[in-house]
Amino acid sequence: MSRFPAVDLGRVYRAEYGRCVATLVRLLGDINLAEEAVQDAFAVAVEKWEVLPPNPGAWIVTTARNRAVDRLRRESTREARHAQALLLYQQDQPQEVGPVKDDQLRLIFTCCHPALAPDARTALTLRLLAGLEVPEIARAYLVPEPTIAQRIVRAKKKIRDAHIPYRVPGAAELPDRLPPVLTVLYLMFNEGYSATTGQLIRTGLCQEAIRLARELAALMPDEYEALGLLALLLLTEARRPARLGPAGELVLLADQDRSLWNRALIAEGHDLVRRCLRRDRPGPYQIQAAINAVHTDGDATDWPQVLALYDQLWALLPTPVVALNRAVAVAEVHGPAVALAVLDDVELPGYHLLPATRADLLVRLGREAEAAAAYDEAIALVGTETERAFLRKRRKGLDRPAR
Amino acid sequence: MKQYMLAVHSVEGAPARSDEDTQIAYAQTDKINSELQAAGAWVFGGGLLPAESATVVRVDKGTTTMTDGPFAETKEQLGGFWVIRCADLDQALAWAEKCAVACMEPVEVRPFDGEPEN
Helix, strand or coil, rough: CCCCCHHHHHHHHHHHHHHHHHHHHHHHCCCCHHHHHHHHHHHHHHHHCCCCCCCHHHHHHHHHHHHHHHHHHHCCCCCCCCHHHHHHHHHCCCCCCCCCHHHHHHEEEEEHHCCCCHHHHHHHHHHCCCCCCCCHHHHCCCCCCHHHHHHHHHHHHHHHHHHCCCCCCCCCCHHHHHHHHHHHHHHHHHHCCCCCCCCCHHHHHHHHHHHHHHHHHHHHCCCCHHHHHHHHHHHCCCCCCCCCCCCCCCHHHHCCHHCCCCCCHHHHHHHHHHHHHCCCCHHHHHHHHHHHHCCCCCCCCCCHHHHHHHHHHHHHCCHHHHHHHHHHHHHHHCCCCHCCCHCCCCCCCCHHHHHHHHHHHHHHHHHHHHHHHHHHHHHHHHHCCHHHHHHHHHHHHCCCCCC | CCCEEEEEEEEEECCCCCCHHHHHHHHHHHHHHHHHHHHCEEEEEEECHHHCCEEEEEEEEEEEEEEEECCCCCEEEEEEEEEEEEECCHHHHHHHHHHHHHHHHEEEEEECCCCCCC
């Protein structure tokens, strides 16, 4: 048994799983074989690692490849024969040259293929590229776990049965193939930023999402929504150092120590937003980036400008989550009573931020008993300890008998 | 290589196409057939007569029964199909797009089970 600390192996798994699976899919031509091979390799790592190898990802890929070769020799299924032939063929091939050499990007475009159901695309990408487990994806989506599990199984089966290719689409196809990829990167970043279970911030996921968003933006400099997404992620990531206080507690935007914000990321994000504004072809990601540019500009947020941008976003994207975020801006500009009325029309079953936002507005209106009830509702739904502690603290001051 | 069926779906009871449009669709379809053959993607294809010309044969415990009309009592019926051979779904979808334009009907792409024999 390994003397290597289990906690570190978990970290390596998170960091390397997606990269390794993506490369093994290219080597083996089959997603299930690739996942099995990578899992085999991590099982070997648990046995063998006493210290971390210099390049854990390369170690896992080599081991996974060797284990796959051994396994394929023993099996004679159609997939096994196909994968064996592919491995043999690749030994004699020069390195592939193309606009993107990244296996992960290739896999993202496969996972986000328009022949797959939209819900399945994101679930599959989060599973394969981010290494998220089914319960984590289920919480990110606010849907039951069996639904997610079934979506992933069906999508993998269709990729194999219908021969959905493993490649980055050509220039002519990109405009249609890009939006689902942007959605997936956005959700991947969100999962890392406000991880639904356990530790609040899973930095690795955020960095992976930013890395992939950077590659996309470089690949498609004329796709302004790709630039907008990158700007949005950078401006959100820039505030991360101030998001948790010394005791690991959640700190709201208004109370954050702005000197902790990452100035380089903010400058890069603002620059991207200005490029988008000059182009003047707004889309949902560009507007959200602009909102975050306002939040990170100067000493305090210019709320009327934020609300104007949310109105613009709402016109393009009238979803309940946009309505909820817009209501927060409404409260700052027009007061909590107006915002509360806006929230009456919002339905987001299972999402803790709706009752949490209502609770905050009720506190500001002095309706403390109702606020306490709304906090209790939010606490029952929340997925991370950090956020639960935050909500409990706010709930505590209201602990008086209901009128 | 993989084989796909491109199935042409026509809706029963939809307004009949004008003779002129029918002739255009036939001519365009002939052109696509030539393109498929030139590209080496053609396996087989053809148009079908309307569903009322169909007969369903059932064998149950050694007893054969025949019924007049199509198997599925739906509004959508198979109007014709191609079987094509290509590398992956993206190529099949690109052909399906051309076929749908040519025959002026929706086209369903279904992969065959297994690899084609030479």
